Amino acid sequence: MHPLAWLDAHAAARRAAGLRRELTPRAAGDPGIDLAGNDYLGLCTDPRVVDGGVEALRTWGAGSTGSRLVTGTTALHAELERELAAFCGAESALVFSSGYAANLGALTALSGPGALIVSDVANHASLVDACRLSRARIVVADGPAAVDAALAQRTETRALVVTDSVNSVDGGLAPLRELHAISRSREALLVVDEAHGLGVCGPGGRGLLAGVGLAGADDVVATVTLSKALGSQGGAVLGPAAVTAHLVDSARSFIFDTGLAPACVGSALAALRVLAATPxxxxxxxxxxxxxxxxxxxxxxxxxxxxxxxxxxxxxxxxxxxxxxxxxxxxxxxxxxxxxxxxxxxxxxxxxxxxxxxxxxxxxxxxxxxxxxxx
CATH class of the missing domain: 3.90.1150.10 (Aspartate Aminotransferase, domain 1)
Structure with missing residues (x-):
């Protein structure tokens, strides 16, 4: 039997269950109304954002040429990191090639064997995969009481509580104040994915952490994507400078990945400036x-x-x-x-x-x- 023969039966079963996925290319200038994408602020095609990407493309070229630790960090990357951190109220920021990579890097580098991760039951797949790759002990929790119980019973020295700020499926908001209070009382780090919060929630779109007064807290780390409200591509981790310095040393999805392309950096930076100027x-x-x-x-x-x-x-x-x-x-x-x-x-x-x-x-x-x- 051919080693891939099972794929036909698998595909047929998915099709019968209504679960077969298909790629549907969209045409440029499609006149349809888009309620499916994540371009929340409409900045993906904004001329100012496009011009930011074009200028970066002409200045730095089509690719970043290497990993961030080799040749893939440009002055533009550093500029975006400074402005993103300042906008969100964090001490520092580190840009990754995607929000997925940012979540993988943050969770795997801040946990590891001998640590505990308490992960919200509805977390995005990127957080779930990061937990699985971390080699930490994982407890999946549904609600603050379950988070508190998991932390109370832990034997590990280090612990992380991980949640999306905005649920990507139903749009619900996480109880961040309560989760932070529990995390702080149990000496755990709170990690919040602001993928759907940046640009939408909080004062001027600074995210739900800013909205509940937790931006810049020294026991909170945030991850963001540049591909939703900012209309570009990429991701970032925001938090204390000690955290981003540790990620530069330890986050495999940062160290071994090619740096974000300059055009994406330029577009994201332009979009961030539009958001800051248009609260x-x-x-x-x-x-x-x-x-x-x-x-x-x-x-x-x-x-x-x-x-x-x-x-x-x-x-x-x-x-x-x-x-x-x-x-x-x-x-x-x-x-x-x-x-x-x-x-x-x-x-x-x-x-x-x-x-x-x-x-x-x-x-x-x-x-x-x-x-x-x-x-």
């Missing part, structure tokens, strides 16, 4: 999210993510396809991304959605969602 943008995202939620008949979120649970995968997939046919792209989340029986449409708000866009969305949802929910 009204995050509020515009939340208004759009409330409008989308009303159109879908679900409660308004406290973030940019609106979740519409439809149940079985086939139902969610059919609704997503019909929305696309009517000119509205939506996310379709099915197991294992969500629990069985909770397949859903995931809608993402954007600050640049117009009144005409929202009116069209309301018409589409009136046609698509009511029949889907009734089945």
């Amino acid at each position: 009204s943008l995050p509020a515009a995202v939340l208004r759009a999210a409330a409008d989308l939620a009303a159109a879908a008949g679900v409660p308004a979120p406290a973030s940019s993510v609106v979740s519409v649970v439809l149940g079985e995968p086939a139902r969610a997939l059919a609704a997503a396809r019909r929305c696309a046919e009517l000119g509205v792209r939506v996310g379709c989340f099915r197991p294992p991304s969500v629990p069985e029986g909770t397949s859903r449409l995931r809608l993402t708000a954007r600050a640049t959605l117009t009144a005409d866009d929202l009116a069209h969305v309301r018409r589409v949802f009136a046609e698509v969602l009511a029949p889907a929910a009734a089945r």
